[in-house]
Amino acid sequence: MAATSGRLLQLLALLQARRDWPGTELTDRLGVxxxxxxxxxxxxxxxxxxxxxxxxxxGGYRLRAGTAMPPLLLDEDEAIAIAVGLGxxxxxxxxxxxxxxxxxxxxLEQVLPSxxxxxxxxxxxxxxxxxxxxxxxxxxxxxxxxxxxxxxERLRFAYRSRDGTDxxxxxxxxxxxxxxxxxxxxxxxxxxxxxxxxxxxxLARPAATGARFxxxxxxxxxxxxxxxxxxxGAPSRFEARVTLRAAxxxxxxxxxxxxxxxxxIDADTCEYRTGDDDLGWLALRxxxxxVDFEVLEPPELVEHLRALAERxxxxxxxxxxxxxxxxxx
Amino acid sequence: MAATSGRLLQLLALLQARRDWPGTELTDRLGVxxxxxxxxxxxxxxxxxxxxxxxxxxGGYRLRAGTAMPPLLLDEDEAIAIAVGLGxxxxxxxxxxxxxxxxxxxxLEQVLPSxxxxxxxxxxxxxxxxxxxxxxxxxxxxxxxxxxxxxxERLRFAYRSRDGTDxxxxxxxxxxxxxxxxxxxxxxxxxxxxxxxxxxxxLARPAATGARFxxxxxxxxxxxxxxxxxxxGAPSRFEARVTLRAAxxxxxxxxxxxxxxxxxIDADTCEYRTGDDDLGWLALRxxxxxVDFEVLEPPELVEHLRALAERxxxxxxxxxxxxxxxxxx
DNA sequence: CCATTTAGGTCATATCCTGGCCTCAATATT
DNA sequence: AATATTGAGGCCAGGATATGACCTAAATGG
Numbered sequence: 001m002a003a004t005s006g007r008l009l010q011l012l013a014l015l016q017a018r019r020d021w022p023g024t025e026l027t028d029r030l031g032v033x034x035x036x037x038x039x040x041x042x043x044x045x046x047x048x049x050x051x052x053x054x055x056x057x058x059g060g061y062r063l064r065a066g067t068a069m070p071p072l073l074l075d076e077d078e079a080i081a082i083a084v085g086l087g088x089x090x091x092x093x094x095x096x097x098x099x100x101x102x103x104x105x106x107x108l109e110q111v112l113p114s115x116x117x118x119x120x121x122x123x124x125x126x127x128x129x130x131x132x133x134x135x136x137x138x139x140x141x142x143x144x145x146x147x148x149x150x151x152x153e154r155l156r157f158a159y160r161s162r163d164g165t166d167x168x169x170x171x172x173x174x175x176x177x178x179x180x181x182x183x184x185x186x187x188x189x190x191x192x193x194x195x196x197x198x199x200x201x202x203l204a205r206p207a208a209t210g211a212r213f214x215x216x217x218x219x220x221x222x223x224x225x226x227x228x229x230x231x232x233g234a235p236s237r238f239e240a241r242v243t244l245r246a247a248x249x250x251x252x253x254x255x256x257x258x259x260x261x262x263x264x265i266d267a268d269t270c271e272y273r274t275g276d277d278d279l280g281w282l283a284l285r286x287x288x289x290x291v292d293f294e295v296l297e298p299p300e301l302v303e304h305l306r307a308l309a310e311r312x313x314x315x316x317x318x319x320x321x322x323x324x325x326x327x328x329x
Numbered sequence: 330m331a332a333t334s335g336r337l338l339q340l341l342a343l344l345q346a347r348r349d350w351p352g353t354e355l356t357d358r359l360g361v362x363x364x365x366x367x368x369x370x371x372x373x374x375x376x377x378x379x380x381x382x383x384x385x386x387x388g389g390y391r392l393r394a395g396t397a398m399p400p401l402l403l404d405e406d407e408a409i410a411i412a413v414g415l416g417x418x419x420x421x422x423x424x425x426x427x428x429x430x431x432x433x434x435x436x437l438e439q440v441l442p443s444x445x446x447x448x449x450x451x452x453x454x455x456x457x458x459x460x461x462x463x464x465x466x467x468x469x470x471x472x473x474x475x476x477x478x479x480x481x482e483r484l485r486f487a488y489r490s491r492d493g494t495d496x497x498x499x500x501x502x503x504x505x506x507x508x509x510x511x512x513x514x515x516x517x518x519x520x521x522x523x524x525x526x527x528x529x530x531x532l533a534r535p536a537a538t539g540a541r542f543x544x545x546x547x548x549x550x551x552x553x554x555x556x557x558x559x560x561x562g563a564p565s566r567f568e569a570r571v572t573l574r575a576a577x578x579x580x581x582x583x584x585x586x587x588x589x590x591x592x593x594i595d596a597d598t599c600e601y602r603t604g605d606d607d608l609g610w611l612a613l614r615x616x617x618x619x620v621d622f623e624v625l626e627p628p629e630l631v632e633h634l635r636a637l638a639e640r641x642x643x644x645x646x647x648x649x650x651x652x653x654x655x656x657x658x
Numbered sequence: 659c660c661a662t663t664t665a666g667g668t669c670a671t672a673t674c675c676t677g678g679c680c681t682c683a684a685t686a687t688t
Numbered sequence: 689a690a691t692a693t694t695g696a697g698g699c700c701a702g703g704a705t706a707t708g709a710c711c712t713a714a715a716t717g718g
Contacts, residue, residue, distance in 0.1 A: 002372040005334040019480040043331040055695045056685030071400030078433035081426045085414030097410045104407035151348040293644045302645045309641035316635040384664045385716025
């Protein structure tokens with residue numbers, strides 16, 4: 001019978017739900033004798049999950065962090081929170097964990113009960129997506145694609161290429177790559193009989209066909225390198241340098257560290273450097289700091305900010321004085 | 330021995346790592362006979378985790394979504410991604426899952442091996458925090474506090490009250506409440522001998538003392554209601570109405586649905602309504618839409634946008650024409 | 659039609675699991 | 689300092705279980 005294994009999982013679930021568990025409460029919950037509880041705890045320890053125990057009144061058991069991840073036993077709400085959190089991590093963060101987040105999301109989605117999946121979908125639509133105006137990627141698409149990569153299943157989707165033409169593709173997906181705030185699918189295009197990289201925000205209705213395939217050898221060091229080469233033509237990355245009228249530590253306090261580097265100039269001036277491939281996002285990052293500033297470079301950023309300033313000015317017809325002019329620059 | 334249970338977990342881990350597993354590969358990996366694999370699969374099914382199987386060549390086993398969450402067996406990177414994802418979900422989302430996210434994060438942190446915790450901390454500092462200028466909350470603080478609430482442990486921290494005076498507090502934490510983009514700790518203040526709500530972004534160096542306490546009865550319907558009453562004095566919520574010079578569906582496509590409601594006016598005008606208690610955040614949301622607009626209300630938003638416009642204009646000294654003036658409004 | 663793969667019954671054997679009993683050690687309370 | 693409480697773990701007996709080997713059946717893709 002699977003009674004013992006099941007009870008062990010149940011015990012693990014209890015130990016994760018709260019920190020301290022008196023032995024008597026465990027015997028009640030699991031319906032076995034205290035002796036068996038002690039043996040179950042010993043079993044968990046044998047499996048590498050350290051359980052501390054304290055003797056005396058107010059004693060009990062406590063699951064501690066060990067050297068390996070124990071199985072996570074989640075309740076429904078927690079599973080949903082994780083799914084939503086991974087969904088945002090997959091596209092909102094700038095930390096290089098996007099691909100892992102998608103992998104974890106695929107794993108979770110594979111076993112997520114359907115009624116929870118519905119709830120996740122409802123919530124997932126309601127997350128913040130910072131890249132301004134930049135095309136957003138549906139996490140749903142990401143998981144479908146990542147699962148197809150993982151399981152070597154053929155994938156079909158509609159694709160709109162850079163020049164705006166639509167086409168229907170059937171590919172052997174190889175890898176999902178996150179590069180410069182964008183997602184790419186590296187795949188063997190069966191119709192074209194060649195390797196291609198697809199921008200995930202440009203594809204629609206991805207679906208695994210169910211047919212399996214045997215992996216081919218990608219003609220590149222790795223998938224990221226392949227994408228890198230493919231999009232060589234349009235790197236379009238902007239590096240901004242801005243002088244801020246504020247003390248360096250003041251800025252450091254209000255901006256997340258990775259947003260850029262801050263160099264003090266004097267008591268109330270500092271230089272701020274940051275890069276992005278989206279001008280709008282870059283402009284916002286500077287504007288969000290909430291202090292006066294001066295753009296040293298790039299000139300495109302100045303243009304962008306000026307356009308934004310003019311738009312804002314048009315939007316706020318000053319009561320007492322007139323805006324300078326609203327026409328072209 | 331815990332061999333059987335351990336193998337069952339291992340099997341579950343394998344079935345989660347990939348979708349399809351031929352029986353022979355499982356026997357190799359787990360080092361038992363095929364008969365035992367079949368029995369292990371039967372055990373999993375008995376535990377309520379549905380495993381599909383296909384006969385014939387290209388057959389094998391496949392873990393399917395059932396009605397209950399199975400234990401999640403994560404590798405290290407996935408655990409990190411989840412921790413980071415939950416950290417952002419705890420403060421970045423607007424979906425009402427923040428409190429659950431913190432709960433899940435506490436559960437995860439309790440068992441997260443220390444070397445992974447270090448990696449999470451390194452990454453955690455580097456997540457985007459949207460509320461502009463608004464004080465940010467350290468997810469680390471949230472988990473410490475939530476754990477203390479969950480385990481009924483006394484908590485000590487430094488607190489800066491609204492008027493700027495610092496004090497050292499020792500409390501019996503009751504609940505962590507997320508309300509209007511802010512986190513509050515509802516707790517019994519031992520020194521003051523009364524219930525208080527503390528803004529988490531105002532407290533520093535929270536630490537559980539290790540001393541346990543028995544929960545008191547909160548004089549309110551629930552913790553959220555208590556906070557609600559406590560901050561009655563300063564609701565300071567702004568409801569914005571803005572006319573946009575763009576088609577409604579155009580806007581709908583580029584703004585997340587929950588950011589507000591969009592009502593078409595005519596072919597290329599629509600009205601946009603949204604609310605927030607942070608003017609800066611509100612202003613940005615409108616500015617981020619990237620289209621011309623006109624603010625109907627509130628007047629504070631107009632002021633805010635005007636200030637922003639002026640700052641941007643000061644920052645981008647137009648080459649050909651001079652900015653109107655840089656002095657006070 | 660055939661090769662492959664899972665399903666699952668049966669059996670013998672070795673092992674394990676459980677509860678009950680015991681003594682000992684640690685710890686908080688009085 | 690004494691005492692009550694709680695976990696640790698050895699031992700035992702009886703029953704249950706796990707395993708591998710062997711078998712036949714059923715499903716499936718080529």
